[in-house]
Amino acid sequence: MITAKRRGDPAVLSWLPIVVMALVAAMDITAGPQAGFLPLVSLGPAFAGLIGTWRRTVLIGCAALLLCAGLAVYDGLFDTRRGYTAMASVAGVTLAGALAAGTRMRREAELASVRSIAEVAQRVLQRPVPRQVGPLEVAASYTSAVAESRIGGDLYEVVVSPYGVRVIVGDVQGKGLAAVETAALVLGVFREAAHDEPDLAAVAARLERTVTREANGEKFVTAILAEIHTDEESIAFLNCGHPAPMIIRPDRSVDFPLPPAYALPIGMGGLGGDPPHPYRADFGPGEQLLLYTDGVTEARNAEGTFYPLEERAGLLDLFDANAALEVLRRDIVLHASGPHDDAAMLLLRYRRG
Known part of the structure; x- marks a missing residue:
């Protein structure tokens, strides 16, 4: 398994989904429900799918769903169409992000295998x-x-x-x-x-x-x-x-x-x-x-x-x-x-x- 940290990505990238969701929550609480920031909670699992594993993407997605539900209750939108739409967008982005992360991990594993074969070939070719x-x-x-x-x-x-x-x-x-x-x-x-x-x-x-x-x-x-x-x-x-x-x-x-x-x-x-x-x-x-x-x-x-x-x-x-x-x-x-x-x-x- 190749994580973002193992690939040498900056540590800040692994915290980016959480930071984004915290910022969205702060903006939603400050601006109120009329600003329409609630669907932006889906940015958390979206970034997680780009830089993390599929398991971490699912965990971030579950956290985003809980956050979205809490903000919907706070805004009085939990049982409205806007609230359902926001939660549906978070769930959809989480699913897409998990699938994308799984595909990326398979490709990274294949690339690591190819590099390993290349190293062996290099040792044979250029001792x-x-x-x-x-x-x-x-x-x-x-x-x-x-x-x-x-x-x-x-x-x-x-x-x-x-x-x-x-x-x-x-x-x-x-x-x-x-x-x-x-x-x-x-x-x-x-x-x-x-x-x-x-x-x-x-x-x-x-x-x-x-x-x-x-x-x-x-x-x-x-x-x-x-x-x-x-x-x-x-x-x-x-x-x-x-x-x-x-x-x-x-x-x-x-x-x-x-x-x-x-x-x-x-x-x-x-x-x-x-x-x-x-x-x-x-x-x-x-x-x-x-x-x-x-x-x-x-x-x-x-x-x-x-x-x-x-x-x-x-x-x-x-x-x-x-x-x-x-x-x-x-x-x-x-x-x-x-x-x-x-x-x-x-x-x-x-x-x-």
């Missing part, structure tokens, strides 16, 4: 990333453009493979269930290929074949793949039409490693062009790597200014990676006055020692 992988500290963040949505077309994953720590961050073209289905497909293939394929380009080729075959050219995915070798203090990137990664150096300088040549997004290989080629960058102790989707850099404020990610890199200085990423996420939402696109971020820190 929590490991908090620690050797010297690497990992944190992830996902912000959906749809209110209360827990699933979207952005994706990320961290896989510890025999060939190093392999990472993907991607953005599926489009929205809705079709984008979620493609995201699930990409994540499933990446989790398997990251363990099997010795070369990062082979992982990308496997993703390309799968998306091309399953999406039939209707969907594509911008993605960046990374392979981290902590023993070599380096990282290999493979960029498929995705925003450049951001590396924060120990001296707080910021670097955006760019590919030697941009490749088409995954799923568009049939249009021609060269396949993506890996390129390397230094990544050692004390440095941070942020991978993100375009929902971060394309977040715009009221003046149309894009989010200045490089300027806000200092927000990631907090000791705890998850806390730092949450501060950055809130700053992005504040900059854009709310989320307008899905935004996924993956932060990897190379801890000293």
